[in-house]
Amino acid sequence: MERIMILNGSPRASKSNSRRYGAMVSACCKGKAEYFAITRQNHRQLAEQMERFSHVVLVFPLYADGIPVTLLNFFKTLEEYPPENKPVISVLINCGFLEYQQNDIAVEMVRFFCRENHYPFGSVLKIGSGEAILDTPFRFLVSGSIRKFSRSIMAQKYRTFHVSMPLTKKLFVKASTSYWTEYGRKNGITVEQMQTMEIEG
Amino acid sequence: MKLILSDRPLQLDLNDQQEIRFIDLSTLKITNCVGCFGCWTKTPGKCVIRDDAPHVYPLIAQSDAVLYISRIRYGGYDTIMKTMLERAIPIQQAFIRIVDSETHHVQRKVAPKNAVILAYGADSKEEQNLFRQLVARNARNMNFEHFQVHFCTEDSLEAAVREEVKKWSGS
Numbered sequence: 237m238e239r240i241m242i243l244n245g246s247p248r249a250s251k252s253n254s255r256r257y258g259a260m261v262s263a264c265c266k267g268k269a270e271y272f273a274i275t276r277q278n279h280r281q282l283a284e285q286m287e288r289f290s291h292v293v294l295v296f297p298l299y300a301d302g303i304p305v306t307l308l309n310f311f312k313t314l315e316e317y318p319p320e321n322k323p324v325i326s327v328l329i330n331c332g333f334l335e336y337q338q339n340d341i342a343v344e345m346v347r348f349f350c351r352e353n354h355y356p357f358g359s360v361l362k363i364g365s366g367e368a369i370l371d372t373p374f375r376f377l378v379s380g381s382i383r384k385f386s387r388s389i390m391a392q393k394y395r396t397f398h399v400s401m402p403l404t405k406k407l408f409v410k411a412s413t414s415y416w417t418e419y420g421r422k423n424g425i426t427v428e429q430m431q432t433m434e435i436e437g
Numbered sequence: 438m439k440l441i442l443s444d445r446p447l448q449l450d451l452n453d454q455q456e457i458r459f460i461d462l463s464t465l466k467i468t469n470c471v472g473c474f475g476c477w478t479k480t481p482g483k484c485v486i487r488d489d490a491p492h493v494y495p496l497i498a499q500s501d502a503v504l505y506i507s508r509i510r511y512g513g514y515d516t517i518m519k520t521m522l523e524r525a526i527p528i529q530q531a532f533i534r535i536v537d538s539e540t541h542h543v544q545r546k547v548a549p550k551n552a553v554i555l556a557y558g559a560d561s562k563e564e565q566n567l568f569r570q571l572v573a574r575n576a577r578n579m580n581f582e583h584f585q586v587h588f589c590t591e592d593s594l595e596a597a598v599r600e601e602v603k604k605w606s607g608s
Contacts, residue, residue, distance in 0.1 A: 413533070436527070
């Protein structure tokens with residue numbers, strides 16, 4: 237029986253969009269998936285748990301153009317304590333930029349890890365505008381992509397998918413400005429304060 | 438200002454300490470970015486984690502030439518350097534702009550840079566190619582006007598660093 241381990245590699249695991257994306261994958265896998273967040277302390281445990289699963293879905297955000305340190309450090313532990321039966325590893329990555337292609341290098345890093353360590357590589361879902369899209373009318377686009385991504389894993393017919401807001405770049409800049417302005421406002425911070433050019437000033 | 442950011446100790450004889458700053462990240466206490474967006478939306482330009490990173494990212498921002506020295510892992514920077522680069526996001530704003538037809542964050546007061554990356558520990562061509570592509574992406578997000586990536590072994594690293602510093606002295 238197929239069993240899917242969803243691993244959240246976001247540094248802000250419990251508050252992350254990756255958790256929400258992971259929950260959506262889990263819902264599509266109809267009881268066959270279990271969710272875990274990677275923390276600093278649980279690398280060994282997760283590596284041991286991995287033995288029970290036929291598939292792993294890594295869900296994480298793009299950080300400084302690559303995989304976040306949270307995931308990088310987990311990979312290093314996994315290299316040291318690999319499961320005997322290696323699951324197929326799939327990737328769901330999101331970035332805050334409009335272009336889902338900005339995730340490409342991070343995906344290739346995971347692919348490289350898999351090749352070096354003999355893990356079969358599965359499906360990929362690259363999400364652009366992933367910081368905000370779940371709370372916009374475009375959520376349905378992500379839902380559809382996650383459904384297809386999850387089905388491809390269950391059917392073992394691995395593919396690469398992508399999704400982003402269907403906006404022009406200019407419109408995206410405008411929409412993201414409103415999003416971040418509102419984010420700051422909730423913290424009592426004005427646009428002018430957010431736009432400071434000072435660093436540690 | 439010129440900045441050498443290294444993930445390991447190096448024996449360097451830097452005559453002009455004012456002009457060239459050397460930081461050995463392996464001696465600093467720098468924890469992971471927690472993705473709280475505080476540096477964008479609560480205390481803009483300042484990280485809420487008050488460890489050693491807030492001493493480093495202003496120097497990254499000020500420098501017009503940087504030399505990054507890092508071990509490579511899975512085609513990217515290894516933990517020490519990557520942790521610092523992730524913690525450097527206070528030098529950017531949350532807001533987005535279009536750069537070279539792509540969306541990227543607006544930079545705060547960040548000097549355009551000539552960047553040289555000395556990478557060690559990447560044995561295969563495949564990993565080296567991946568790392569080159571990563572640095573090309575970094576260039577857009579980290580304000581690199583020009584960049585070069587050089588690969589070397591651990592044994593030849595110090596000599597390679599000295600060679601790069603010598604080029605700075607001649608420039």
